[in-house]
Amino acid sequence: MTKEQEGLRYRRTQSVTRAEEIKAFNIKVRYSQPDKPCHKPRDSLFSWSSKFNNFTGFINWAFLLLSIGSVRLLLENFIKYGIRIDPLQWIYVITGFNDGGSGHPAVALILYSFVPITTCLMVEKGLAVKIISNIAGMITHIINLVVLILLPMIVIHVKEGFNLVGASVVTSYYTVLFLKMWSYIQVNLWCRTAHQRKNSMRRSSISFTTLLKSSENTTDTSSEVLGKQEKEIVQYPDNLNFRDMFYFLCAPTLCYELNFPRTGRIRKRFLMKRIFEVVAGTQIILCLIQQYIIPSIINSLIPFSNMDITQTTERLLKLAIPNHLTWLIFFYITFHSYFNLIGELLQFGDRNFYSDWWNANNIDTFWRSWNLPVHRWALRHLYLPIVEMGFSKTMGFLSVFFISAFFHEYMVSVPLKTYKIWAFTGMMGQLPLSTFANYVEKRFGPRWGNIIVWSSLILGQPLCIMMYYHDYVVTHYGESLLEEYGRL
């Protein structure tokens, strides 16, 4: 059998070689003809059989078409609306100057925040020197945090004279403060527990500690270094002062620790670049909002109310692109320029504010990598404590998810004073979307997962914005205004 097969294979090989010989000879004869042959058997590059796959030029093509499309939209917009950019209007909006000028409630609320900050520090100091019992301290902290988060809600709802921008700044500021203080309290609790355990151990069994120390393989040099280092490193109760707390409150992180990594010096050139980016980026965002987003939203109002699907989709897509560009610039100037600027000024060492979310192949990865300060906070102060308390991982994940959805809603609904739950719904929608994206990633490959992430980012936001704007106008100006705006 095997020999026969071998023979067959041999004969086949022979015949192939023979055929190739004839072919080669054929070509030789053909090329020796006087008609200067210029054709040879070949496949077209687009045919699968050609195995050609270098289409890098089409990447340049895509970016070029995108630029051309943007320039055209820019021109179309200027022809249609003229120049709408008005720096004065922005000064009015930010300062609330034209709203009747009843003081600056936003500034007052921000200044007031020193009260809960001081309260928090005082309670910690009391706990450290054991003037306040653990339970009383924790209750005070919780009340302090709840008041902190409810205060802007109530003040913005009750008091007149808040404009949208002022209210947004206040809610963002209080959200960040809430997360930072939570971290501060929790880290101090960890330290206090460890400190007390150490002290009680020291008191009860000094001999044991000495024994333990001698058993360690520490040379003289390293114990000398240890002594030096222990002086440089801040230990528990020494950190409880205003200087340390304000450094943390200003630092571009939500996770407190006693000894932040620090850089050696402030790089002047780096600082200048970041300042320029923040200033220029903010201007570009303001221009985009005035020139593109506001007209698009206003124009979307009528089709959106009438549930005209074709026109609504067209408006949604028209809104999607400037809105997405605004978001991208916002991301860059906040997470790169601004945080690096603050980090450089404070000589804060850890600049890992974002990961490569643009390559994310599923929704989970995107949410884990686009906002690292929040992600790190959620992991360290919510997920891990819950898991360590004995709950399941799903429980931990859902807690993080709900807190996140709550704060998204908080930062949008409170300034708009419309207690609809579009942002919350949007966050909840991430769950089925994530399942879908995971399925697509597994079925069609990582590239399609990435495309779904980008799609949700590009199309999800403008949908929420249109819904909120629609509700805002209907609630605050009544149906009559809908018709008036329709004429624009």
Add this chain to the structure above:
Amino acid sequence: MTKEQEGLRYRRTQSVTRAEEIKAFNIKVRYSQPDKPCHKPRDSLFSWSSKFNNFTGFINWAFLLLSIGSVRLLLENFIKYGIRIDPLQWIYVITGFNDGGSGHPAVALILYSFVPITTCLMVEKGLAVKIISNIAGMITHIINLVVLILLPMIVIHVKEGFNLVGASVVTSYYTVLFLKMWSYIQVNLWCRTAHQRKNSMRRSSISFTTLLKSSENTTDTSSEVLGKQEKEIVQYPDNLNFRDMFYFLCAPTLCYELNFPRTGRIRKRFLMKRIFEVVAGTQIILCLIQQYIIPSIINSLIPFSNMDITQTTERLLKLAIPNHLTWLIFFYITFHSYFNLIGELLQFGDRNFYSDWWNANNIDTFWRSWNLPVHRWALRHLYLPIVEMGFSKTMGFLSVFFISAFFHEYMVSVPLKTYKIWAFTGMMGQLPLSTFANYVEKRFGPRWGNIIVWSSLILGQPLCIMMYYHDYVVTHYGESLLEEYGRL
């Protein structure tokens, strides 16, 4: 000196190691603290110092934004113009049915082309059997070719009843025929010269040939194969028949040779796919033209006449994208689907109809690679003969360039009956553009060269189209129509 330097280096290395030791120890101590540190010194990914460069996700982003923009334009177009696609209108345009129906002059002209084809073959046969002298034969060929290229020009100009599509088909057909017949005549000339030289050599020195043959290291087997092969391969005067000539005229190449490479069989699946692509692609092109290009061109007329730069640019960019898409689809269905379809039917082996022009880093490379049949013709039948005749390479290059510019102008101006030289100017503009692209490629890298190639492709064509359309309308319908169209 060297020892001192070495000592310095040693000390420096030592100190670095020492610093690293302290640093490592520092980190160890810091991580042993009870505050669960989560920060470490890191750079942001967008900072140069991070050395991060994986931005592949943005490629998906670009293609996604492009798709979203296209879908929006589609919707906007439908909202603005409704559905303009009208298959009946296309039948009218192609057949010339609504133009008064004075017969089908385009079909008549195409049928007439058998006269010059037959003339050409008869002259070649006459030359082969030496009924006609070489000089008389060449003069007849030249007259035949000149008449061939002038005929459509005169008929279309003089005779009424030609529509744009019919006239375009006729000029394209005659251009291709001209190039093919040029190649046919030249190759037969080469063969005849070689044949005559061989015959005269045989007659004069049979003994010498025998001597030469015996000196060659040919075994019996290979000379036997040679004998077989010579039977299979068509030799000079045997090729002069209608069957061979029509195969060449139908084959997807402009370069004649006596023995084209052939495939073994017709792949049914492959053929079906190509037929589907040709049918579907043609429909898409027709839809794009009716729905996008025609309204855009009509709307561009007023701003273009008034020299309103902002509006003209906006119109130009609006026209650029559907026009470019049409060109891309046209390229694919012509150079891939249609030529492969014909090649498959004729079992024509060489399917190398285009190279990877999309990766071209300069204008020259683009022109050399997008249309390989024409490029191969120009090289084999114009450039090389000119260089072989003793002229410089620049002379050869310029000849190719002028002939190419002439035929571009011919295929556009004759059907439009507007003897402006925009297409010729466009081709001439490739020369300074090529110099510029070469400079950019050397100065900024190949990527920017590629971007210039794409830009000239995307923006150059619609500019020419707008110029021709403007002239066409002004010439044929007068200034009064300009105003009427402006109201659309």
